[in-house]
Amino acid sequence: MKKIIRMREMxxxxxxxxxxxxxxxxxxxxxxxxxxxxETAIKIQGRAPLRDPxxxxxxxxxxxxxxxxxxxxxxxxxxxETGD
Amino acid sequence: MRNSQIRFAGPVPMKQKITIAxxxxxxxxxxxxxNAITGAWQHIANYPGVTVEKKYGTVIHQGRExxxxxxxxxxxxxxxxxxxxxxxxxxxxxxxxxxxxxVDASSLERHLYLAVQFKELGVxxxxxxxxxxxxxxxxxxxxxxxxxxxFGAPVVPMVARSNRGIQxxxxxxxxxxxxxxxxxxxxxxxxxxxxxxIKRISAIIDRSQIYDRKxxxxxxxxxxxxMDSEITKLLKRDPPLGQEIEAICEEIYKHTMSTLEEEPxxxxxxxxxxxxxGIVKKAVRRKIESRINLSDKIDKVLTNxxxxxxxxxxxxYGMYSFTFLASELPxxxxxxxxxxxxxxxxxxIPAGPFQSLIVSGVIRGxxxxxxxxxxxxxMFFAIAIMEDSGYMARIAYMLDRVLRWFGLHGNSVxxxxxSGGISGGCAxxxxxxxxxxxxxxxxxxxLLVIPFMNCGAKLPVYALLIGAFFSGxxxxxxxxxxxxxxxxxxxxAKILRATILKGPKTSFVMxxxxxxxxxxxxxLIHTWERTWQYxxxxxxxxxxxxxxxxxxxxxxxxxxxxIAGFEKExxxxxxxxxxxxxxxxxxxxxxxxxxxxxxxxxxxxxxxVGKAFPDNPxxxxxxxxxxxxxxxxxxxxxxxxxxxxxxxRYLVFKKQISKQEQxxxxxxxxxxxxxxxxxxxxAVTRPxxxxxxxxxxxxxxxxxxxxxxxxxxxxxxLGEVDPEETASLSxxxxxxxAWNPLQAFTLIVFTMLYxxxxxxxxxxxxETSWAWAGFSMFFNLLVAYAVSxxxxxxxxxxxx
Numbered sequence: 001m002k003k004i005i006r007m008r009e010m011x012x013x014x015x016x017x018x019x020x021x022x023x024x025x026x027x028x029x030x031x032x033x034x035x036x037x038x039e040t041a042i043k044i045q046g047r048a049p050l051r052d053p054x055x056x057x058x059x060x061x062x063x064x065x066x067x068x069x070x071x072x073x074x075x076x077x078x079x080x081e082t083g084d
Numbered sequence: 085m086r087n088s089q090i091r092f093a094g095p096v097p098m099k100q101k102i103t104i105a106x107x108x109x110x111x112x113x114x115x116x117x118x119n120a121i122t123g124a125w126q127h128i129a130n131y132p133g134v135t136v137e138k139k140y141g142t143v144i145h146q147g148r149e150x151x152x153x154x155x156x157x158x159x160x161x162x163x164x165x166x167x168x169x170x171x172x173x174x175x176x177x178x179x180x181x182x183x184x185x186x187v188d189a190s191s192l193e194r195h196l197y198l199a200v201q202f203k204e205l206g207v208x209x210x211x212x213x214x215x216x217x218x219x220x221x222x223x224x225x226x227x228x229x230x231x232x233x234x235f236g237a238p239v240v241p242m243v244a245r246s247n248r249g250i251q252x253x254x255x256x257x258x259x260x261x262x263x264x265x266x267x268x269x270x271x272x273x274x275x276x277x278x279x280x281x282i283k284r285i286s287a288i289i290d291r292s293q294i295y296d297r298k299x300x301x302x303x304x305x306x307x308x309x310x311m312d313s314e315i316t317k318l319l320k321r322d323p324p325l326g327q328e329i330e331a332i333c334e335e336i337y338k339h340t341m342s343t344l345e346e347e348p349x350x351x352x353x354x355x356x357x358x359x360x361x362g363i364v365k366k367a368v369r370r371k372i373e374s375r376i377n378l379s380d381k382i383d384k385v386l387t388n389x390x391x392x393x394x395x396x397x398x399x400x401y402g403m404y405s406f407t408f409l410a411s412e413l414p415x416x417x418x419x420x421x422x423x424x425x426x427x428x429x430x431x432x433i434p435a436g437p438f439q440s441l442i443v444s445g446v447i448r449g450x451x452x453x454x455x456x457x458x459x460x461x462x463m464f465f466a467i468a469i470m471e472d473s474g475y476m477a478r479i480a481y482m483l484d485r486v487l488r489w490f491g492l493h494g495n496s497v498x499x500x501x502x503s504g505g506i507s508g509g510c511a512x513x514x515x516x517x518x519x520x521x522x523x524x525x526x527x528x529x530x531l532l533v534i535p536f537m538n539c540g541a542k543l544p545v546y547a548l549l550i551g552a553f554f555s556g557x558x559x560x561x562x563x564x565x566x567x568x569x570x571x572x573x574x575x576x577a578k579i580l581r582a583t584i585l586k587g588p589k590t591s592f593v594m595x596x597x598x599x600x601x602x603x604x605x606x607x608l609i610h611t612w613e614r615t616w617q618y619x620x621x622x623x624x625x626x627x628x629x630x631x632x633x634x635x636x637x638x639x640x641x642x643x644x645x646x647i648a649g650f651e652k653e654x655x656x657x658x659x660x661x662x663x664x665x666x667x668x669x670x671x672x673x674x675x676x677x678x679x680x681x682x683x684x685x686x687x688x689x690x691x692x693v694g695k696a697f698p699d700n701p702x703x704x705x706x707x708x709x710x711x712x713x714x715x716x717x718x719x720x721x722x723x724x725x726x727x728x729x730x731x732x733r734y735l736v737f738k739k740q741i742s743k744q745e746q747x748x749x750x751x752x753x754x755x756x757x758x759x760x761x762x763x764x765x766x767a768v769t770r771p772x773x774x775x776x777x778x779x780x781x782x783x784x785x786x787x788x789x790x791x792x793x794x795x796x797x798x799x800x801x802l803g804e805v806d807p808e809e810t811a812s813l814s815x816x817x818x819x820x821x822a823w824n825p826l827q828a829f830t831l832i833v834f835t836m837l838y839x840x841x842x843x844x845x846x847x848x849x850x851e852t853s854w855a856w857a858g859f860s861m862f863f864n865l866l867v868a869y870a871v872s873x874x875x876x877x878x879x880x881x882x883x884x
Contacts, residue, residue, distance in 0.1 A: 024347060026164055030593045032353040033160040035194045040357075045380065049389050050485035053494070053592055060191035060224065062383070062596040064481045066488075069591055 003079045007042075007070035008054065015043040016075035023072040035059045036073060101149045102261045104210075105175055107202070108186030109195055110157035111474075111597035113214045116244040117186055118154045119609055121254070128613070136170045136519075145254040153180065159194075161201040163314035165522055175207055176298055181261045184253070186212045189219035189226050189241070190598065192368060196360045199235070206269030206300055209237040210260055212253055217243045218598060221378070223371035231367035236270060245603050269300040274355040278348060281336045282306055285329050292325045308333055309348045379474075379598040387478050396479060403466040404506045407459060414458035422451030441634060444798070449630020452790045454619065456540045461615045463508045463540065467501060468610035472602030476501075477594060484592050490574040491581025494592055495520045496530040500573065502614070504537035507566055511535050511840060512621060513614040515847040523590040529580045531848055532860050533573040535840035536867075538565060541789035545835045548793050552814035553828040569836055576867060621788075621843035629787035629842055636758040637780065637798065642751060650748045654741065661737045670706055670730045680734065683707045684714060706730050753799055758783060772834065772872050773827050782834070788841045826879040830872050837868035 004019055018040045021031055035058055036042075045055040045062055052067045108114040118126070122141030131138045139154040155174060156167035163169050175183055183202055187195040202209050211231070219226060232239040238256050242249025273279055285305035299315075307315040308329055319326035336348050344351065386395055426447045433439040470476045476498060484494030496518070497505070503514025514534045521527040538546070546565060554561045581587070642650075658674065661667060671677060683696045684707055693711045697704035709723050709731035723731075753759045754776065762779035769779055777799035784795035797813045800820075817823045839861045840848070849857035 020345075021350070027591050028347070028350065029160075029162060029164060029353075030591060032350060033162075033197060034593060034595070035197065035357065037350075037354045037357050045383065046387060047389065048387070048482050048485055049393050051389075052485045053481060055383075055387070055481065055596060057380075059193040060222070061188075061194060061598075062380070064484075064592065064594050064596055066484070066592045068589070069593060 001079050001081050002076055004074050004076050007044075007056070007073040007075050008067045010044045010075060010077065012044050012046055014077060015041070016077035017041050018073060019076050020074040021072060022074070023069065027069065027072070031065075031069065031073070034063050036063075042075065101151060102182070102257065103151045103153065103178070103180040104182045104184050104257055104261075105153045105155050105171075105178075105180040106184050106186065107155040107171060107175075107198065108157060108212075108214075109159050109188070109198060109595075111595060112157070112186045112188045112195060113244045114154065114157055114186050116603070116606055117184075117212060117214065117242075117250070117253075118152060119605060120244050120247055120250045121150075121152055131170050131174070134166055134170060136167055137516075143254070146258050148258055150254065150257060153178075159198060161198065161205070162310070163312050169314065172205075175202075175205065181208065182210055182257060183207045184210045184212050184257065186214050186244075188215045189213045190215050190222055190224055192219075192224070192226065193357070193360050193364055196235075196363070197356060199237075200272070200356050200360060203236070203270045204272070204306060205303055206267040208260065208267065210253070210256055211235065211237050211239045212244075212249070213239050213241045214244050214249075216241045216249075217246075218600075225369040225371065227367045227369070231363065234363040234366055245600070245606070267300070269302050271302055272355065272359045274306075274352050277336060277339060278309060278351060278355075281309060281332055281348075284332055285309070288325050288329055292322055305329075306352070309336060310352055311349060382599050383478070383596070386475070387482060392478075392482055396482060399470070399475070400501075400506050403463075403470070404508070407462040407466055407508055410462045411458040415455060418451075418455045418458065422447060422455060425451070437638070440638060441631065444638075445631045445634030446627065448794055449634065449787070449791065450623070450627055452544075452794050453541070453621070453626050453788050456544075456790065457615065457619060459508050459540045459543070460510050460618050461611060463506075464502075464513070464614040465607060465611045467509070467614075468607045469602055471498075472600070472606050472610065474597045474599045477596050480594065481596060487574075488589065488592075490578040491526070491529055491585070492574070492577050493521055493523070493526045493530070493590065494594065496526065496577075499530050499534055500537055500570075503534045504539035504542070505566075505570065507538045507562065508540045508543060509537065510539050510541070510614070510618045511537065511844040512847050513617050514539075515844065515851055516617070518851070523587070525581070525585045525587040526590055528852065528856065529577045529585050531851060531856075532580060532863060533577045535844055535860065535864055536569050536573040536576065536837055538569050538836065539789070541841065542835055544790045545785075545792045546832055548796075548814055549817075549828040549832050552817045553823075553825040565832065565836065568833070572837060572867070572871065576863075625843045625846060626788050630791070633758070633784050633787055633791070633795075636761075637753060637756050637784075637795070639756060642748075642755060646751065646755075650744070650751075654744060657737070657740055657744065661733070664733065666726070666729050666733050670702055670727070671734065676700075676703055679703070680707055680710070681738075684710045685738075690715075690717065702727075706734065710734050753777075753780070772830055772869070772876055773822070774831070774834075775822060778831060782838065785835065786839055786842055788843070789835060792835060824884070826876060826884040830876045830879070833875055834868050834872040837864060837871055839865050839868075 005016075010016065018036055018038055020038060021028060021036055023031055040058055042056050042058040045057050047054050048064075053064045054067060054070050055062055055064045056070075057063075106114055106118055118139065118141070121143050123143075126139055126141035129138050129140075130136065136156050140152060142149055142151045144150070153174065155171040158165070158168045158171050161168055161172045163172070174180075185199045185202060187199060199209065199211060213226060213228065213231070216226070226241070228239050228241050238260050240249055240253045240256050242253060244250065271282075274282075282302060282305045285308055286301040289301040289304055304315055308319070311333070316330075319329055333348075340346055340348050340351055346354075386392060426443050429442050429447060430439065433442055467476075470479070479501075480494035480497050483497050487494055487496055498520060499514045499517040502509045502517045503511040511534050514537070515531060518527050518530045518534070521530060546562065550558055550561050658677070662671065662673075662677075671680065679697070680703065683693055688696070690708070690711060693708055694704065696707060705724070705727050708721070709727050711717070712721070713728075713731055713735055754763060758780045759776060761783060762776035765779045766774070766776055769775075774782070777796065780799050781792045781795040785792040793813070796817075800813060800816050817828075839845075845857050845861060848860050
């Protein structure tokens, strides 16, 4: 089952596809120029010791961004079917 | 086409110089390519009016002079960061013959994003496809021919760090410059809505008279839709047409927001990536089975949430140990060198104010600074290893959350470490290292707290005081001071960010570049660049300040009257000595005394002393006895009691004289300008326990912190007087009743925090303004005073 969640909610090593970036202005521009545009495949590499920032693999490189920024990125992920 | 005509005309004279601009994302290997092309022949300046560094150099290739300008590393060409604007304006205004865009083959898509923007602008472009080895090891196979055809620009595969492909690149540059010097904007499609809007806007621009033709109108129209501040501000200057354009932008904005829920700018970016994806699809193949990503594996360990921080501490501690171990010997050599230089100057230059200027002002002042070059150099070498390998970015990543709490940024850590975060850097390059920070307030906060770190120049002050008062816990106290400097810096930043530098949290969007083994050449160049900044300050600012300081500590001299007073006192002591009953007949005249002084204190060995007075055996025996008494050799001979008594009386007399000499020097220094200022400041510094001599030393420390030690030395009248006593300023302080461990610790903390040295203040001004540089001095002084006062008062209350 596919589901759209925010990047900051993704767990380590989870993969997904970016569907929408709601950040605007300078922030939106910076995310886009680093390649975070819709339909980009990403994977969470890990998180810093205090669980923030988050390291993301995309387009063959590793990008780090704060949870705050990761909150504005919506990613489609595969979630296992659960009972309910 | 101008060059191609000449090309077919047979043998030609030297053709025109070719100018190329090197561009590329940070971490694409731009610096490596630049160094490989230009070698040692490079210059560093700033782009006019801004603090962005401009490096350029020239190379002769195929008999052609190629000037290479290193543009700042950027991901894009917007007007929203200084670096990007500088890069863009250089290309537009200076019109280099070619832009060489350095692209990392191992993450081609993102790197081509910048290249696409150059294509939009229409610049003649060459793509340097760097890091081919890394791409191959990751199973990414780039078809160079296909990429070149798809992109419409020459592509040169290379591995810049091992010098592969550099010659090919230069060949391509020469032939491309000869063939295609024209600008051809190569529009790509951004979807129907945007494309049409671009057409409408560029038609309006073409009608207008106010625009120069430096930019293609198509490109200008695109930038209007992207709401590029640099371009849209021109619209205001052209009311009717400008408003028309603004209306179109507004219309498109509303349209895309309602239909696609995206700003035009986002749609444009999507299409650029779409365009790139099309190219990459045709030019890149992946061998999935051989895909090993070593860098990711290393990161699993080095940035691991639990062990990562421990490894980081170990790495930083390792750097610290390496620096101190490696620089210990060279520092000693330099000390010896400057001591020799000073003694040569003492011998060659006749005694007088000029000798004093050269020895005390120039050699001691500049020597004190240059003496630490090895320490600084090894520290920068270690930092360069961390930067070039990619580890520094991981430190910023791991510490961002911590630094953010204090209102700083992950990238602030680079400036803090370079300035002495692990003891022994220099704040001057540290100030420059804050340029990576984009937010002006975060950058200012970092700049202002950087001088709190324990730079290499503060270490001699610590070493002196720790040696004198805490010799048992040297390592522990040094560690404590490192921790303290971080705490002060971080909390000061927090206070600044909560008050005068209040502002929203910014973003942290940073690439973790792949780990790479640094090249020796790259390390040496980085180390040298920063070390040179330190040496330059010794040659200029510090030289000037040493001379001023020397003058302040020398003039006005004691008056004739005062000198005569001391002289008279000395004569009286001498007469009393010569006429005392124990001496009469044994030491007869002042000539005898002068000869005796030379023999006993002249650094001779015992045998030479014995042979010194062939004509006066009595004096010879006194000399030997005094020598033995002075050098702890009593009992070697059986002495006549009268001789022994005379010898010990003589030594007592010498002590009186040197005591008197110290009083004279103290009176002299107290009377100088610096002495008067220092005495005047006692009113303010008394609560800290600093008397005039410490104040003078701290004034001197404004030139450079290490000057505190040498000035204390002069102020406590050591060094110049008796060669045997030079050893121990630290002993001297130990014996002084005004000094105790609490006093020493107060001075250490004050030195750590007070006014940054003049070179740092000048650097801060260059990066900001005189107002901020002035504020930095005031703020640091305030912090230093408050903290030192607290420490001393608590210490006193606890009974230290």
